Amino acid sequence: MMQFWQQLINGLSLGAFYALIALGYTMVYGVLRFINFAHGDVFMLGAFCGYYLTPRLLPHFTGPLAPVGVTVVLVATMAICAIIGILIERLAYRPLRRMPKLTVLITAIGVSLFLEYAGQFVFGADPKAFPELMPDRALENTGALTVTTTQVAAFAVTLLLLVGLTFVVKRTRLGMAMRALSNNSTAAALMGVNIDTVISFTFGLGSALAGAAGILYAISYPSIDPLMGVLPGIKAFVAAVLGGIGNIPGAAVGGLILGGVETIVAGSAYSTYRDAIAFAILIIILLFRPAGLFGKVQVEKV
Amino acid sequence: MNYRHIKQLALLAALVLAAVASHFSGAINAYYLQVVLFIGINIILATSLNLINGYTGQFSLGHAGFMAVGAYASAYLSSEHSAGLFHALGGASAFSIAIVFPLVLLGGGVAAALAGLIVGVPSLRLKGDYLAIVTLGFGEIIRVMIQNTDAVGGPRGYSGIAGYTTLFWTYAVAALTIYIVVSMIDSTYGRGFLTVRDDEIAAEAIGINTTRYKVTAFVLGAFFAGVAGGLYAHTTTYINPSGFDFQLSVQIVIMVILGGMGSTAGVAFAAILLTVLLEYLRFVAGYEWLPDIVRRIAANRMIIFSLVLIALMLLRPQGLFGALPRMASAGRKSIKSGPGPTIPTR
Numbered sequence: 028m029m030q031f032w033q034q035l036i037n038g039l040s041l042g043a044f045y046a047l048i049a050l051g052y053t054m055v056y057g058v059l060r061f062i063n064f065a066h067g068d069v070f071m072l073g074a075f076c077g078y079y080l081t082p083r084l085l086p087h088f089t090g091p092l093a094p095v096g097v098t099v100v101l102v103a104t105m106a107i108c109a110i111i112g113i114l115i116e117r118l119a120y121r122p123l124r125r126m127p128k129l130t131v132l133i134t135a136i137g138v139s140l141f142l143e144y145a146g147q148f149v150f151g152a153d154p155k156a157f158p159e160l161m162p163d164r165a166l167e168n169t170g171a172l173t174v175t176t177t178q179v180a181a182f183a184v185t186l187l188l189l190v191g192l193t194f195v196v197k198r199t200r201l202g203m204a205m206r207a208l209s210n211n212s213t214a215a216a217l218m219g220v221n222i223d224t225v226i227s228f229t230f231g232l233g234s235a236l237a238g239a240a241g242i243l244y245a246i247s248y249p250s251i252d253p254l255m256g257v258l259p260g261i262k263a264f265v266a267a268v269l270g271g272i273g274n275i276p277g278a279a280v281g282g283l284i285l286g287g288v289e290t291i292v293a294g295s296a297y298s299t300y301r302d303a304i305a306f307a308i309l310i311i312i313l314l315f316r317p318a319g320l321f322g323k324v325q326v327e328k329v
Numbered sequence: 330m331n332y333r334h335i336k337q338l339a340l341l342a343a344l345v346l347a348a349v350a351s352h353f354s355g356a357i358n359a360y361y362l363q364v365v366l367f368i369g370i371n372i373i374l375a376t377s378l379n380l381i382n383g384y385t386g387q388f389s390l391g392h393a394g395f396m397a398v399g400a401y402a403s404a405y406l407s408s409e410h411s412a413g414l415f416h417a418l419g420g421a422s423a424f425s426i427a428i429v430f431p432l433v434l435l436g437g438g439v440a441a442a443l444a445g446l447i448v449g450v451p452s453l454r455l456k457g458d459y460l461a462i463v464t465l466g467f468g469e470i471i472r473v474m475i476q477n478t479d480a481v482g483g484p485r486g487y488s489g490i491a492g493y494t495t496l497f498w499t500y501a502v503a504a505l506t507i508y509i510v511v512s513m514i515d516s517t518y519g520r521g522f523l524t525v526r527d528d529e530i531a532a533e534a535i536g537i538n539t540t541r542y543k544v545t546a547f548v549l550g551a552f553f554a555g556v557a558g559g560l561y562a563h564t565t566t567y568i569n570p571s572g573f574d575f576q577l578s579v580q581i582v583i584m585v586i587l588g589g590m591g592s593t594a595g596v597a598f599a600a601i602l603l604t605v606l607l608e609y610l611r612f613v614a615g616y617e618w619l620p621d622i623v624r625r626i627a628a629n630r631m632i633i634f635s636l637v638l639i640a641l642m643l644l645r646p647q648g649l650f651g652a653l654p655r656m657a658s659a660g661r662k663s664i665k666s667g668p669g670p671t672i673p674t675r
Contacts, residue, residue: 061458062458062462119639119643122643123642123643126646128457128458129388129457130642130646131642132388132457132458132461133582133586133638133642134638134639134642134643136390136461136579136582136638137635137636137638137639137642138635138639139635140579140631140634140635140638141632141635141636141639143631144629144631144632144635145632147629148625148629148632257575261462261465261466264462268459299473299477300473302469302473303469303470303473305466306463306466306467306469306470309462309463309466310451310463310466313451313454313455313459313463314451314454317454317459
């Protein structure tokens with residue numbers, strides 16, 4: 028039984044990463060009705076940003092200032108990833124906005140592959156050890172369960188970012204514009220929303236979250252390589268679909284559920300199928316409740 | 330002499346040509362022969378994927394999985410289960426191989442067709458992005474399952490496969506595949522595939538059973554991919570599940586897109602072009618007089634492939650021989666269309 032609770036705790040921390048990445052997928056889908064295949068690779072770039080920034084920035088923040096240093100690295104990575112996301116959108120997706128969806132889908136696959144293999148070319152294909160951003164210790168007073176500082180940090184940062192995102196989406200004008208665009212893009216344009224700006228902003232926001240997820244993930248699993256974004260990217264997509272694609276709290280919940288299920292499977296007798304379980308969930312969801320847990324059931328009008 | 334006769338004559342001519350070429354294939358450099366064999370296999374793969382992606386409009390990213398099933402099934406059949414048949418035919422001779430090998434290939438194809446059925450049925454209600462991810466998932470699941478099957482070697486791969494593949498078999502199958510696919514699409518029944526691609530709702534409305542066409546496309550496409558896998562296994566004599574990954578699926582997809590989805594001649598041409606390019610890049614990586622960075626990029630062919638894909642979509646989405654995709658003036662299919670999201674519905 029203790030085993031189960033332990034697995035749950037591990038699962039929640041894994042789920043936090045999936046939730047962060049899933050948020051990016053769901054926001055872009057809500058605004059553009061398109062799955063950004065390259066999103067998982069922005070996650071990978073975030074981890075590599077952290078890899079290169081940490082030795083350059085962290086030594087400036089010694090002793091008690093160390094948490095400030097970590098925050099600086101995190102924020103810098105999020106900014107860089109946001110810029111990368113915006114660049115991708117302008118170069119690869121914007122010219123194709125009027126084209127059929129299949130064309131953009133293929134382009135997204137192309138961008139994803141390019142990021143992965145250019146990453147291999149630039150960073151080297153071998154896994155690298157992520158530098159230690161914070162000490163990884165087990166907390167003292169948790170009884171029979173083991174909770175590590177990295178797990179707490181990952182979960183706390185995820186929660187913070189979620190709250191921040193909800194604030195941006197619900198309380199700012201840009202957030203309102205995002206919601207308007209996702210509801211009815213033509214009407215939004217007629218109401219004076221600058222479509223290009225809002226789409227860029229959405230991409231930037233989603234990519235920043237993916238970058239943060241990259242750093243948090245690399246803290247917990249310190250081996251990074253250019254292909255690390257493939258599997259988490261697909262699983263985060265499944266999480267977004269599970270929660271209802273286009274629905275922001277749904278993506279977060281979906282991520283947590285997927286993380287929990289995957290950890291339980293990984294700890295069970297069928298551990299070799301831990302990656303396949305995400306696809307199985309995807310197929311089941313798409314067959315029985317395609318709108319996801321929180322999505323609206325859309326009736327297709329002919 | 331009408332079109333049908335021309336096609337049949339062309340098929341016959343191709344078979345004869347393949348037989349003649351195969352007879353003299355001993356004189357060619359072994360490396361070039363291998364490349365020519367790969368070209369043939371890629372033609373089969375591209376044509377079979379074109380049936381699913383190009384003609385029926387179902388965007389499948391898991392074709393390598395079908396190839397893997399065919400490769401492993403046929404390898405297993407020829408290594409473990411062909412002894413009895415050989416015995417009945419009087420030992421291993423050119424004649425008995427000519428009987429056993431097609432049967433083995435057929436076995437691989439049927440196994441892959443079964444996989445195609447399993448993949449095709451859940452895909453019925455999915456479109457676009459979802460279909461792509463689900464087929465990708467199936468491709469990965471197949472690969473993981475093979476990796477976990479010790480009877481065929483698991484992660485160590487399956488070695489010791491007999492080298493039955495010759496020029497004749499490869500190109501005979503390629504010619505047959507092209508003939509079957511083209512004949513089918515040109516037929517009255519085959520028009521249904523194109524209808525499903527162009528407008529599924531209208532197709533249902535006029536009485537086309539879209540379910541049947543989609544499943545048929547997947548099953549047939551998987552069948553030929555399986556046979557191609559069998560041919561592949563019997564020429565490389567060693568197969569490993571990691572060789573049938575998403576990268577391979579993408580390479581086949583690029584061939585289909587480059588050639589123009591929905592044009593068999595186009596994808597065959599693109600298959601030839603890309604296979605040759607791939608091999609040529611290997612040489613470029615070896616030219617010492619080129620600057621080092623060019624050589625390194627050539628060695629990383631996936632970078633070039635992905636850039637080709639992006640450039641293709643930005644500059645010429647219809648590929649070399651295809652028709653322009655339906656423009657967004659039709660409204661429903663572009664990104665920024667109307668209010669509703671196009672998630673699959675009940």
